[in-house]
Amino acid sequence: MKTVVEYLSDLVRIPSHSALSNRPVTDYAARVLRAAGWSARELPYRDAAGTEKVNLVAAPPGQDASERDVDLVLMCHTDTVPYAADWARALDPLIAGGMLHGCGACDVKGFLACVLAAVSAGNSSRPAEGLRVVLTAEEEIGCIGAAHLAADHVLRPRRMVIGEPTSLAPARAGKGYSLAEIVVSGKEAHSAHPGQGVSAIFNAARLIAKIEELAAQLERDRNGFFDPAFTTLNIGTIEGGTAKNIVAGSCRFQLEWRPIPGQPTDSVLLSVTELITHLTATHSGFHAEIRPVRQQPGFETPADAPLARTMEALSGKRAVSIPFGTEASVFAPLAEEAIVFGPGDMRTAHSSRECVPVKELDEAVSIIGSLVRST
Numbered sequence: 001m002k003t004v005v006e007y008l009s010d011l012v013r014i015p016s017h018s019a020l021s022n023r024p025v026t027d028y029a030a031r032v033l034r035a036a037g038w039s040a041r042e043l044p045y046r047d048a049a050g051t052e053k054v055n056l057v058a059a060p061p062g063q064d065a066s067e068r069d070v071d072l073v074l075m076c077h078t079d080t081v082p083y084a085a086d087w088a089r090a091l092d093p094l095i096a097g098g099m100l101h102g103c104g105a106c107d108v109k110g111f112l113a114c115v116l117a118a119v120s121a122g123n124s125s126r127p128a129e130g131l132r133v134v135l136t137a138e139e140e141i142g143c144i145g146a147a148h149l150a151a152d153h154v155l156r157p158r159r160m161v162i163g164e165p166t167s168l169a170p171a172r173a174g175k176g177y178s179l180a181e182i183v184v185s186g187k188e189a190h191s192a193h194p195g196q197g198v199s200a201i202f203n204a205a206r207l208i209a210k211i212e213e214l215a216a217q218l219e220r221d222r223n224g225f226f227d228p229a230f231t232t233l234n235i236g237t238i239e240g241g242t243a244k245n246i247v248a249g250s251c252r253f254q255l256e257w258r259p260i261p262g263q264p265t266d267s268v269l270l271s272v273t274e275l276i277t278h279l280t281a282t283h284s285g286f287h288a289e290i291r292p293v294r295q296q297p298g299f300e301t302p303a304d305a306p307l308a309r310t311m312e313a314l315s316g317k318r319a320v321s322i323p324f325g326t327e328a329s330v331f332a333p334l335a336e337e338a339i340v341f342g343p344g345d346m347r348t349a350h351s352s353r354e355c356v357p358v359k360e361l362d363e364a365v366s367i368i369g370s371l372v373r374s375t
């Protein structure tokens with residue numbers, strides 16, 4: 001039996017950015033789980049590029065991994081984001097200053113290592129009935145593996161703990177994530193004769209100014225458990241035009257919004273569609289199309305939900321909200337209670353600063369161990 005640091009070091013050494021097959025990670029975890037007497041059920045699929053991806057559902061000794069209605073799922077993704085070429089030790093874990101550094105150290109191989117250590121720890125008390133460890137593929141590119149599990153009705157959990165770095169605070173609410181692409185079309189012309197064309201960039205600017213007003217309106221609908229307390233939106237990229245002396249024929253931009261729980265994921269989409277309809281009616285030559293790319297709802301588990309209380313008691317920390325998207329947006333609608341929890345701080349993730357405090361790894365092993373053995 002290995003220590004949590006050894007499990008995590010092994011996992012960091014496995015390259016696992018989302019484009020690769022995640023099978024080496026699920027195979028590693030399945031080996032550890034099976035050595036502890038667990039059964040593991042593979043649910044493979046092919047991604048858009050034809051690469052094999054594996055979701056894994058594992059059950060404790062004596063329990064059936066194919067049962068759909070279960071009590072408690074510990075869910076964890078197996079992919080990481082790609083790392084920068086100049087991060088020499090991305091896959092070569094380094095322990096320094098009480099931190100383990102490496103790609104995936106906190107997002108989210110740290111949590112996976114803690115689950116493996118907790119499950120394989122020699123403990124006389126049996127895991128609770130209806131417990132599952134579920135590993136997913138392709139979370140970082142849109143929770144695709146989790147969406148497969150939900151669409152195939154593989155699991156209907158009563159309670160879920162989803163691994164993501166929260167510095168060991170139980171997160172009981174998270175905003176959703178939605179993304180759309182907007183293309184504004186105009187008509188190219190020599191810039192000395194603008195009247196012969198329609199500037200897609202000027203028209204995009206008209207629409208963007210309206211979207212900024214919409215952002216201000218969204219601040220009225222508030223959920224005080226979040227900071228900021230309202231749905232935020234952002235135009236993160238814009239591109240258009242071909243040359244300084246050509247009236248721009250096309251301009252496209254990406255609009256992202258993070259809805260507070262309870263707000264429909266498409267409310268901004270519908271509002272922007274209305275703005276486009278209005279501008280089309282009032283400005284001759286205005287033409288724009290909006291295409292939804294992603295729509296993930298937020299989630300909120302009540303403050304007095306038993307799982308929230310249990311995780312607060314085990315961690316010694318008050319429940320928090322998280323500003324980032326997680327697989328809770330896929331599974332919270334199916335589960336009665338969902339909590340996001342794990343060692344490390346998301347502010348180090350997705351960068352060459354990624355690390356996890358070794359002390360938090362040890363604490364998480366004991367918290368997870370208590371959770372899976374409590375009834």
Ligand SMILES: [Zn+2]
Nearest residue numbers: 077107108164
């Ligand atoms: Zn993650």
